[in-house]
Amino acid sequence: MKIKEIRIVVCNPGRNFVTVKVITDAGIYGLGDATVNGREMAVVAYLEEHVVPCLIGRDPQNIEDIWQYLYKGAYWRRGPITMAAIAGIDMALWDIKGKIAGLPVYQLLGGKSRKSVGLYAHAGGLTIEDTLSKAKGVLDQGFKAVRLQSAVPGLETTYGVVGDKKDYYELQGNRPLPPEEQWSTQKYLQMVEELFFEARKQLGTNVSLLHDVHSRLTPIESAKLGKMLEPYNLMFLEDSSIAENQQNYQVIRQHTTTPLAIGETYNSIWDCKELIQNQLIDYIRAAATHAGGITAMRRIADFAAIYNVRTAPHGAPDLSPICFAAHIHLDTWAPNFGIQEFVGLGNEQIQSVFDQDIKVTNGVAFVSDKPGLGVDFDEEKAKAYPYKRSYLPVSRLEDGTVWNW
Numbered sequence: 001m002k003i004k005e006i007r008i009v010v011c012n013p014g015r016n017f018v019t020v021k022v023i024t025d026a027g028i029y030g031l032g033d034a035t036v037n038g039r040e041m042a043v044v045a046y047l048e049e050h051v052v053p054c055l056i057g058r059d060p061q062n063i064e065d066i067w068q069y070l071y072k073g074a075y076w077r078r079g080p081i082t083m084a085a086i087a088g089i090d091m092a093l094w095d096i097k098g099k100i101a102g103l104p105v106y107q108l109l110g111g112k113s114r115k116s117v118g119l120y121a122h123a124g125g126l127t128i129e130d131t132l133s134k135a136k137g138v139l140d141q142g143f144k145a146v147r148l149q150s151a152v153p154g155l156e157t158t159y160g161v162v163g164d165k166k167d168y169y170e171l172q173g174n175r176p177l178p179p180e181e182q183w184s185t186q187k188y189l190q191m192v193e194e195l196f197f198e199a200r201k202q203l204g205t206n207v208s209l210l211h212d213v214h215s216r217l218t219p220i221e222s223a224k225l226g227k228m229l230e231p232y233n234l235m236f237l238e239d240s241s242i243a244e245n246q247q248n249y250q251v252i253r254q255h256t257t258t259p260l261a262i263g264e265t266y267n268s269i270w271d272c273k274e275l276i277q278n279q280l281i282d283y284i285r286a287a288a289t290h291a292g293g294i295t296a297m298r299r300i301a302d303f304a305a306i307y308n309v310r311t312a313p314h315g316a317p318d319l320s321p322i323c324f325a326a327h328i329h330l331d332t333w334a335p336n337f338g339i340q341e342f343v344g345l346g347n348e349q350i351q352s353v354f355d356q357d358i359k360v361t362n363g364v365a366f367v368s369d370k371p372g373l374g375v376d377f378d379e380e381k382a383k384a385y386p387y388k389r390s391y392l393p394v395s396r397l398e399d400g401t402v403w404n405w
């Protein structure tokens, strides 16, 4: 069997997605997600100009060899653009292999370690009461775990709180340039303890609570936050501090027992190797689209398992249904799976372009048993939603210093 053609399709059914379609000479095709939010066209160029010509004529069944060829063969290894490009190809090759074998991808990984995949949903409000009322709505749908984010009094906007907008894309509207948002750790820390105090009082102790700090704190501020939240027994505190310097988490770890999660921005196992092997984190949140595909995620999961670190794959709105499907296959297989982030199966435009087969009920997801990833992509429908440049916000402290968004 040979790769005959590779198409890269960018569409915007409410937000931009980069979809890779690998077509074989046997007529079987596979799909992958290569979306890097705010830098989509860089991945398209990397794929079309530098990757696709090298793959035409290769055997799509040699997934590992193609992964190594694209990773080592580039000489310039790693980075979000390279690894998303590799990810899009890799997911498509796993999809093809499943279709050849007549098996869903989770069977190719090793079969089921669980009947269903536990999910956590989001609740973000303009006030603590608003956040908790949204959380109650999520719990009423049967979710057992919810991520709480609340607006910070005194700040115009806060991550994870989109008010009456549906998501960041809508927040940005047609801005030609990145929106800028103000951050104040001091104002945030004043709010966050009350949020979890009220949450435990109103939601009880049987629900798993999570929180995403989105890399806004310094290590010692993260340590302070972790200690402050210990009485509220969070499932995990996510991205409390940026970890380009993985030793940052030694500072946090020595001060708090609040479980720590990180990884959605990571694009290789090297980004998290020390965090995992020194057990500085409890959950690794790498995403198939950003970390190099299913091949890479399997490696990260197995490495993490040695150190009692569980997986909690990223599941944001900017990962396409193809990536979400890949995650549900990985989550179904991984012996050290923790929990899967879930932000819904997409609006009706997204569902018209991406035909996926995952059932979500009572806060858990059931993996597709269709051969491959179990997702299809309608290129004709995608044409109705052309690419529209958008950016993630840029964060600044109140004195104007650029900060971590």
Ligand code: CS2
Pocket: 037, 212, 214, 264, 314, 315, 316, 317, 318, 341, 392
């Ligand atoms: C967030 C993401 O879901 C999360 O945990 O960190 O929504 C993140 O803001 C986006 O993926 C950025 O594109």
Ligand code: MG
Pocket: 212, 214, 238, 239, 264
């Ligand atoms: Mg996050």
